[in-house]
Amino acid sequence: MITARGLSKTYRLGGAEVQAVRSVSLSIARGEHVALTGASGSGKSTLMHVLGCLDTPTRGEYWLNGAEVGRLSRDARAGVRNAHIGFVFQNFNLLPRLSALENVQLPLGYGRRLGGKAARAAAIAALERVGLADRMRHRPAELSGGQRQRVAIARALVTQPSLLLADEPTGSLDSATGRDILALLTELNAAGLTILLVTHDAAVAATAHRVLLMADGRLLE
Amino acid sequence: MTVLLSAWRGVTANKLRAALTALGIVIGVASVVTMLALGNGARAAVEGNFRALGSDDIEISPRYEFKNEKFAEAGKRLTYRDGLTLSDAAPDLLSVDMVVTGAAKVRRGRRTLDMTLTGTMADALTRFNTKPGVQPRNWPDDAPIDPASYLARGRFLTRAEVADGAAVCVLGHRTALQLFEGDDPLAQTVWVNRRKCLVIGVLAELETIDPADRARSRPNDALFLPIGLVVDQLYEDAPSVLMTARARSEAHMATARAQIAAHLRERHAIERDSAGNWKDDFTLTTRSDVLGARLAAARTFSVLLAAMAAVSLIVGGIGIMNVMLVSVTERTREIGVRMAVGARPRDIVMQFLAEAARFSIAGGAAGLALGVGVIPLAADFNGGAALLAPESVPLAFGVALLVGLIFGSYPAIRAARLDPIEALRYE
Numbered sequence: 001m002i003t004a005r006g007l008s009k010t011y012r013l014g015g016a017e018v019q020a021v022r023s024v025s026l027s028i029a030r031g032e033h034v035a036l037t038g039a040s041g042s043g044k045s046t047l048m049h050v051l052g053c054l055d056t057p058t059r060g061e062y063w064l065n066g067a068e069v070g071r072l073s074r075d076a077r078a079g080v081r082n083a084h085i086g087f088v089f090q091n092f093n094l095l096p097r098l099s100a101l102e103n104v105q106l107p108l109g110y111g112r113r114l115g116g117k118a119a120r121a122a123a124i125a126a127l128e129r130v131g132l133a134d135r136m137r138h139r140p141a142e143l144s145g146g147q148r149q150r151v152a153i154a155r156a157l158v159t160q161p162s163l164l165l166a167d168e169p170t171g172s173l174d175s176a177t178g179r180d181i182l183a184l185l186t187e188l189n190a191a192g193l194t195i196l197l198v199t200h201d202a203a204v205a206a207t208a209h210r211v212l213l214m215a216d217g218r219l220l221e
Numbered sequence: 222m223t224v225l226l227s228a229w230r231g232v233t234a235n236k237l238r239a240a241l242t243a244l245g246i247v248i249g250v251a252s253v254v255t256m257l258a259l260g261n262g263a264r265a266a267v268e269g270n271f272r273a274l275g276s277d278d279i280e281i282s283p284r285y286e287f288k289n290e291k292f293a294e295a296g297k298r299l300t301y302r303d304g305l306t307l308s309d310a311a312p313d314l315l316s317v318d319m320v321v322t323g324a325a326k327v328r329r330g331r332r333t334l335d336m337t338l339t340g341t342m343a344d345a346l347t348r349f350n351t352k353p354g355v356q357p358r359n360w361p362d363d364a365p366i367d368p369a370s371y372l373a374r375g376r377f378l379t380r381a382e383v384a385d386g387a388a389v390c391v392l393g394h395r396t397a398l399q400l401f402e403g404d405d406p407l408a409q410t411v412w413v414n415r416r417k418c419l420v421i422g423v424l425a426e427l428e429t430i431d432p433a434d435r436a437r438s439r440p441n442d443a444l445f446l447p448i449g450l451v452v453d454q455l456y457e458d459a460p461s462v463l464m465t466a467r468a469r470s471e472a473h474m475a476t477a478r479a480q481i482a483a484h485l486r487e488r489h490a491i492e493r494d495s496a497g498n499w500k501d502d503f504t505l506t507t508r509s510d511v512l513g514a515r516l517a518a519a520r521t522f523s524v525l526l527a528a529m530a531a532v533s534l535i536v537g538g539i540g541i542m543n544v545m546l547v548s549v550t551e552r553t554r555e556i557g558v559r560m561a562v563g564a565r566p567r568d569i570v571m572q573f574l575a576e577a578a579r580f581s582i583a584g585g586a587a588g589l590a591l592g593v594g595v596i597p598l599a600a601d602f603n604g605g606a607a608l609l610a611p612e613s614v615p616l617a618f619g620v621a622l623l624v625g626l627i628f629g630s631y632p633a634i635r636a637a638r639l640d641p642i643e644a645l646r647y648e
Contacts, residue, residue: 049642052561054560054561054641054642054645055642074565074566075565075566075567078560078563078564078565078566078568079563079565081560081561081562081563082562082563083563087561087562089645093554093557093558093561093645094558095555095558106558106559106562107562107563110559110562110563110564110565110568111563155562159562159563
């Protein structure tokens, strides 16, 4: 489902050119559960941004679901993110003034928009899937860390993406809650969702089928 | 819907700041509303006071000037003959209505009244609803008035009587009561300025159509005579005749006006002064002249308000821009999240524009309310002429919306240009 060939990302920091990703090639099949790991500064975040269509590679090709998406315009990349990719962040990134339900509905307001009732139904279904149907009227501040991350996962699932990108999803959680979240991800993967888990924590990476190790911008495997 | 909803949440987050920022919009829109009300009020006042003057009417009156510390007619008087010859001299006129008023001593037996008489044409009753603007007492509102319903008994003057200057008269309701004390006045005679006149009709009891005028006008103290009789036989020195000429159409106003002026200059032997301007002894007035004068008066005040509106709206706009820039900075993370889940730059632009628009429209609504409240005050400054213009409602919202969109676009574009990765990292 994901095929990358010779991906490189160079950016300027001050006067110096930094090569964050150097000629990375990889492929991830549908239904895989892959962990991308490495020390901080290894380039895994930059690679994740490129794979998440938040950024474009300086060189190389990136194929997602049979389409080259590495050279798309900003608008087109927004469309790809909306339709194919779900993001889960370390710090949840929920909008504080919106209820859990409204946060989950957020992606449905973009791209091929979903009307009021259908959007609500889809959001409720996504919240049920992460076990939070009884909390949908709560705002993020009224939820625990684990519950917030579940809302974020529901938001990532609501558009039925082909790829879930989780960037240190347990980084802000205590270990018990973190285990619950990882168990949820494993469960979602078992149901067919492709997951790319970005983490520096070997224990977290161990929950994946396959671990990709990065150092100095290169993929070591 | 979702865009508006999230915009609403964004705006209400800082109610006080929003209110303060919108103040410029509020004052600006209120100024616009008041400004329009002044122009509208002037127009309405003219239409009210000069209802008698139709859009294709030209009023011809003597010109007055100060002579030897007295306000007097500037040259020759306007005479009945001036008017009679006018119809032939001015082909673009449809008709010339003439009326003359003067002091009269009216006597019957031992009873004498000092009053004002009116010399009219035969069709005066058809214009009674506009000139002098009266109706039979307790006439239902807006019901058309048949000229015959102004008469209680007898008939009005005929064309032949007017043309011949026949010695006949029509009495007002109260005048008839005072002279005849309940006796039937028809076919009786009264003495008007030592001339014997036959009473041919008595008017119904009348009141002015405008209730505001009822206290000071006395439409039932009236005496109508053929205008030719009045100017030829009742006075040694006949008073000036007031004329209202009706042009063939509004399109003929300019030519009709020129024809009237040429005719009167010839009859009054008027010359040019050293600067080449005619030394006219008459004044021609049309509805647009009156309107122009009133509007010019309202304009002075309006210019002031326009300047205030412009400054306030710019200040308000800059305020909106400031609040929106702060909002964009405060919500950088939110923008990043929205972009991550699929918002395109234009979606972000729309979101922040909607927010700015909401903001300014709320200011516009408040400004409209303030403007409506201020109109009576403005009316005091402008001699009572200020009236909410119906178009100011959409205009108030339109102006507010425009200001919001113009000044909101820079912050919105800035928000849309954010890099999603940077925005997501923003603390």
